[in-house]
Amino acid sequence: xxxxxxxxxxxxxxxxxxxxxxxxxxxxxxxxxxxxxxxxxxxxxxxxxxxxxxxxxxxxxxxxxxxxxxxxxxxxxxxxxxxxxxxxxxxxxxxxxxxxxxxxxxxxxxxxxxxxxxxxxxxxxxxxxxxxxxxxxxxxxxxxxxxxxxxxxxxxxxxxxxxxxxxxxxxxxxxxxxxxxxxxxxxxxxxxxxxxxxxxxxxxxxxxxxxxxxxxxxxxxxxxxxxxxxxxxxxxxxxxxxxxxxxxxxxxxxxxxxxxxxxxxxxxxxxxxxxxxxxxx
Amino acid sequence: xxxxxxxxxxxxxxxxxxxxxxxxxxxxxxxxxxxxxxxxxxxxxxxxxxxxxxxxxxxxxxxxxxxxxxxxxxxxxxxxxxxxxxxxxxxxxxxxxxxxxxxxxxxxxxxxxxxxxxxxxxxxxxxxxxxxxxxxxxxxxxxxxxxxxxxxxxxxxxxxxxxxxxxxxxxxxxxxxxxxxxxxxxxxxxxxxxxxxxxxxxxxxxxxxxxxxxxxxxxxxxxxxxxxxxxxxxxxxxxxxxxxxxxxxxxxxxxxxxxx
Numbered sequence: 001x002x003x004x005x006x007x008x009x010x011x012x013x014x015x016x017x018x019x020x021x022x023x024x025x026x027x028x029x030x031x032x033x034x035x036x037x038x039x040x041x042x043x044x045x046x047x048x049x050x051x052x053x054x055x056x057x058x059x060x061x062x063x064x065x066x067x068x069x070x071x072x073x074x075x076x077x078x079x080x081x082x083x084x085x086x087x088x089x090x091x092x093x094x095x096x097x098x099x100x101x102x103x104x105x106x107x108x109x110x111x112x113x114x115x116x117x118x119x120x121x122x123x124x125x126x127x128x129x130x131x132x133x134x135x136x137x138x139x140x141x142x143x144x145x146x147x148x149x150x151x152x153x154x155x156x157x158x159x160x161x162x163x164x165x166x167x168x169x170x171x172x173x174x175x176x177x178x179x180x181x182x183x184x185x186x187x188x189x190x191x192x193x194x195x196x197x198x199x200x201x202x203x204x205x206x207x208x209x210x211x212x213x214x215x216x217x218x219x220x221x222x223x224x225x226x227x228x229x230x231x232x233x234x235x236x237x238x239x240x241x242x243x244x245x246x247x248x249x250x251x252x253x254x255x256x257x258x259x260x261x262x263x264x265x266x267x268x269x270x271x272x273x274x275x276x277x278x279x280x281x
Numbered sequence: 282x283x284x285x286x287x288x289x290x291x292x293x294x295x296x297x298x299x300x301x302x303x304x305x306x307x308x309x310x311x312x313x314x315x316x317x318x319x320x321x322x323x324x325x326x327x328x329x330x331x332x333x334x335x336x337x338x339x340x341x342x343x344x345x346x347x348x349x350x351x352x353x354x355x356x357x358x359x360x361x362x363x364x365x366x367x368x369x370x371x372x373x374x375x376x377x378x379x380x381x382x383x384x385x386x387x388x389x390x391x392x393x394x395x396x397x398x399x400x401x402x403x404x405x406x407x408x409x410x411x412x413x414x415x416x417x418x419x420x421x422x423x424x425x426x427x428x429x430x431x432x433x434x435x436x437x438x439x440x441x442x443x444x445x446x447x448x449x450x451x452x453x454x455x456x457x458x459x460x461x462x463x464x465x466x467x468x469x470x471x472x473x474x475x476x477x478x479x480x481x482x483x484x485x486x487x488x489x490x491x492x493x494x495x496x497x498x499x500x501x502x503x504x505x506x507x508x509x510x511x512x513x514x515x516x517x518x519x520x521x522x523x524x525x526x527x528x529x530x531x532x533x534x535x536x537x538x539x540x541x
Binding site for chain 1: 292483509511
């Protein structure tokens with residue numbers, strides 16, 4: 001419903017994104033449980049029992065070097081990871097890192113924990129770190145990416161699995177998880193009470209790869225300056241602390257395309273913050 | 282062109298699952314390693330699956346699919362726990378199951394059993410041990426030469442009742458005579474050794490270098506220049522037409538020489 005181009009009864013978040021996130025979280029959790037059941041001869045019929053490594057698009061990224069030089073995959077990585085990597089890249093080129101904002105179950109869990117943090121700290125939540133330090137820390141994930149690619153390329157093994165909180169999240173009961181990964185998962189969830197998506201912002205190597213797509217993706221978050229009321233709602237809502245209200249097109253390498261800043265969600269003025277191609281009016 | 286959140290949700294699901302369906306249709310969607318054993322390339326058995334290619338990740342079901350030896354037969358012979366589906370029991374799980382045995386019962390034991398059961402050739406370059414139950418089954422179900430029977434008798438291990446209920450629980454003696462006759466001073470591999478310094482199908486040349494085996498030694502054994510260190514030794518052998526079983530034994534000797 002619109003009155004003088006201002007909508008009433010608008011939702012304050014993208015509900016369909018929540019549905020998609022819950023779907024992928026449940027899907028990956030079930031597949032992971034099924035994989036462990038299958039190892040002991042059981043399993044859920046009609047559901048994939050693939051290993052988590054084979055369903056991780058980042059596995060495809062880290063095996064590129066070995067595939068190019070030796071023609072084989074890194075241990076535990078299979079063709080499916082390569083396929084998912086390509087799909088992830090296609091989505092990123094078109095829509096940005098939607099894998100992070102819509103699909104990744106670790107991001108979803110961080111958003112769930114963040115709700116407690118928001119209740120505890122209200123407006124202070126997600127603003128504990130000074131912007132200067134925060135802006136520097138945002139590039140740490142590229143160092144993590146470089147380290148992961150280097151150690152995988154030189155060892156031919158999935159070393160990162162021992163530090164991966166995503167793997168730990170869905171296998172903590174299996175005995176296959178290294179203590180480092182469990183510790184990093186615990187630290188991540190603990191930090192999430194103060195900072196939204198800390199793993200995504202500061203450490204995720206796959207987010208670092210996909211984040212580059214923000215510089216050239218086809219569909220982008222755009223702010224229509226002529227109708228913007230400059231109330232800053234879009235920037236306050238952004239889980240990645242991007243100052244959406246100060247730019248016309250969001251090209252920040254940390255955007256996860258969650259659409260929470262758009263006029264479909266927090267922006268009170270219709271058609272002012274939109275998800276569109278460059279030629280859209 | 283503008284997109285709404287609902288459109289984006291549909292596109293994400295369609296691209297993701299559509300991409301998986303498409304790759305499946307094209308045969309690109311593989312979530313695990315191929316469990317198809319390499320075949321003999323020449324001689325009387327050309328085209329037949331090679332027992333030497335059975336890997337630790339093979340389940341008894343995979344062995345059945347490749348060699349026709351029923352998974353139940355393997356489970357009975359090797360005393361797999363009855364609560365586990367025989368077709369899902371992995372060859373490498375034997376190492377854990379029999380971790381307390383003096384001599385290793387593992388993937389090599391499966392290879393030997395399958396080779397004798399199916400009468401396929403298998404180059405026995407190292408001592409391989411079998412549970413006594415497996416030996417008895419081979420004697421009763423496979424056509425063995427006197428030499429093979431003598432070897433099996435000398436390499437049969439009586440399994441204690443604590444190991445597995447499917448195993449030979451009727452055998453009262455703690456160990457067969459064969460154990461006493463085994464070469465004195467022969468090293469047995471502990472579980473840690475098995476994890477760290479035993480050449481397997483997935484061992485890379487880099488692993489060998491990391492363990493202290495020199496590149497010169499490796500190149501001498503494989504008879505040529507060492508490829509990219511990240512390549513599996515087995516993959517290189519397969520590509521070069523080398524018999525991995527022989528290479529493996531020679532390299533293992535060198536690994537043991539430089540072991541700390």
